[in-house]
Amino acid sequence: RRPKNFPPGPPVWPILGNILDLSLENPLKDFERLKKTYGNVYSLFLGPKPVVVMNGMKTIKEALVTKGVDFAGRPQDLFVNDSTQRKGVILADYGSSWKEQRRFALMNLRNFGMGKDSMEERIHGEIQYTVDTLEKSIGKSFSPQNMFHNAASNIICQVLFGKRFEYQDETMKTLVQCFTENAKIANGPWAMLYDSFPLIRSLPLPFRQAFKNVETCQKIAKTLMNEHKQTRVPGEPRDFVDCYLDRLDKPGDDRSSFSEAQLTMYILDLHFAGTDTTSNTLLTGFLYLMNYPQVQEDIQLLTAIPLSHTSRFFFIQAVIHEIQRVANTVPLSVFHCTTKDTELNGYSIPKGTLIIPNLTSVLNEEGQWKFPNEFNPENFLNDQGEFVKPEAFMPFSAGPRMCLGEGLARMELFLFTVTLLRKFKFIWPEDAGEPDFTPVYGVTLTPKPYRMKVQLRVSQKIPNL
């Protein structure tokens, strides 16, 4: 039974709730269908657990920004909480510990923005390896999945550990394999069953593998942390781990949330949050750029013009934003939870209710975009050809829990796109058939595996702008 004045939704079955209303493999279409029937705020039951799904820009902003604190919690009784032992920042509940840890990361990520070891330098350094990989692949048809994944992983490793890993490095391979497997389990049917039916949690079912994987990753994070302890000079941090160890040296009060156990999970959080997201956005970007050769060519002509030239800046920004809009990389954001009894669109939502912000419903919302259902950089250009960012552009979500890696991610997307397009032409192979733009559902949306071809560019005449 729905509580009084709770958002409406489909009829609820005993024990099962609404689990049969959702495809366990990919619920995005079901969420869209339910929005058409019940409106922008509706409710579902996962087994006995009530869930509120929020849709549309106005509703999501009202909740995550205007009533930011009310909606800034994270559910604590799900599969993902058990598998990460409730440490780190992504899944930490709203409160002083989360605030302290989040502020620390934001401040330190900003501090890496300057100087010779700046974020930009670190990204450029890694792009050079991607360029080498592409040069070796000229004329061949190859799958770019690992290349982008490794590059995104190495950039976050540079930030965290001050070093990159060779693409064949066993530690990295193990980390990536564990993350990939866990992301699959976390968004698959077994996690949904784990969340809906607490009685099955101790049974030896496939979700057990995720717990083993987290243990393996934690061991790796601990080893890297211990290596830093051996080589660091206190007060002269080289990277995020050193900054954190410096912070641990400070005499703090007993209630401080900083600890080595926090750090190991934090390392994994940032590595996980910064890898799949960026690499899948890049993969989607190059899938579209190959199949919209005119857009690719327009950027290529502009890459030869000084960065300060506003037309260059406007068009490239518009293309990168449009890539992020169609990539819809984190389609349901990370699940939130209400921190107190609250209201949304006139409905009452009790404290502790699981909230799903359906970002997909905003990134292609009718009325918010000139071309909601096609790839078109015009979505971000006004009549004068100037870059404009519609309010509905929220791939990083909004409010107090908004992605804390946005600055890093945007710098990566910009530098990769511009540097690679300046040097190479990306071609959809003749024998690849029709491109399939439908993504594969997961915590992050992934393009279906595809192959690409590259050619070195011959220098082009600069247009008269």
Ligand code: HEM
């Ligand atoms: C294109 C790339 C990226 C996209 C689309 C993206 C998107 C998101 C989204 C939608 C959320 C959930 C926000 C919410 O709960 O409302 C999030 C959270 C988060 N992201 Fe990102 N992200 C990206 C890259 C990164 C990078 C590079 C990092 C690492 C520095 C990062 C670190 C985080 C963290 C730590 C959180 C949790 C914040 C919190 O709970 O307070 N993300 N991201």
